[in-house]
Amino acid sequence: MQYRKFGKLDWKVSALGFGCMRLPVIGEDQSKIDEPLAIKMIRYAIDNGVNYLDSAYMYHNGNSERVLSKALKDGYREKVKIATKLPAMIIQKAEDFDRILNDQIEKLNIGKIDFYLLHGLQKTSWTKVRDLGVLKWAEKQMADGKIGRLGFSFHDKLPVFKEIIDSYDNWVLSQVQYNYMDINNQAGRKGVEYAASKGLAVVVMEPLRGGKLSKEPPPPVAKVWETAHRKLTPAEWAFQWVWNQPEISVALSGMSLMEQVVQNIKTAGRSGPNTLSEQDLKLIERARKAYQGLTPIPCTDCKYCQPCPHGVDIPRCFQAYNDATIYDDLTVGRRMYNAPFFKPENHADKCEECGECLEKCPQHIAIPDWLKKVDMAFKMDAPPRG
């Protein structure tokens, strides 16, 4: 494992962190974590040098922290730092802060949460929790020893990112969605540089764009990788692009298979700031351009839009549409759309255009408009168009 600077702290973080948002589950129900396998994967990662684990109150419907606490027994707690998050989006009153934190400490079964993050901040959620006094409240929790350091994860535009950073002197980390496709999206490259210049550790989430950059690539992207002067998997190229940047402290990956944990640890062991050549970077740039020409809906499957009040499984609708478009094969998407586990009551045509999802989507996708296109594409026998 390689270790990297963590902002201002006198502590080194493993290049790879374990994101506990995509733990293996039994069947389709995200709350039913395959506990023995998840614990085995987490412990394997720790045994092989991973020292940063990221969870949140909401992951796996509240069960991520519970399973993490089981993995941390038998001496594993002492080997790692734990980050978890206050769900800013569901906070309604100041009393919610204590209630949620106490619940998390109990679920995690740890005396102190090392890094406590305000989760998924956007302009509205940030303003709300700030005005409810979250910073003063967090200072007290730090003084009382319930949390170690404060940070935030982010899903909005660059000016909001800078505003949040500039609002408080004691942020220790910012967590951003960052991969070779998201250079100009959300905080983006400029945000990463800004956070690092202010001494914050930069924690990367979605380095593989939620798995989209590691799937079997569509032909135009595959053609780019075929020309590579050295052979890495698409996942390895994506990780190495992140680790190449000195401003980055740790790349989190939400691994759902043991093989992924094993591979990503190996890849992390070969990483380092400024290790990619000009040729490597040009190759990745060409892959980026090839993808950009293909993906119409920028959904990362974060599921923040869920649940839809009318039952639409928005991420799955978009995945089916995007896959059909990327692979230029309507049957790919239609197969997904009509699979037994994707019930008609969760299809795009159930959208009532209430707009609730618009406020929740970190990518600011025009969801109702796209759902109409999804419905049309899978009803009509015509290839979907962006």
Ligand SMILES: NC(=O)c1ccc[n+]([C@@H]2O[C@H](COP(=O)([O-])OP(=O)(O)OC[C@H]3O[C@@H](n4cnc5c(N)ncnc54)[C@H](OP(=O)(O)O)[C@@H]3O)[C@@H](O)[C@H]2O)c1
């Ligand atoms: N705070 C926030 O707002 C927020 C939002 C998103 C994420 N996060 C955190 O950041 C973490 C990382 O984000 P992420 O889970 O989206 O990371 P990611 O690494 O971009 O995506 C994870 C997915 O990539 C695939 N994958 C991982 N390793 C692979 C490998 N070696 N080969 C092929 N495929 C591989 C898997 O997809 P398949 O399962 O399809 O194989 C896995 O589910 C999350 O787990 C969570 O802890 C936080």
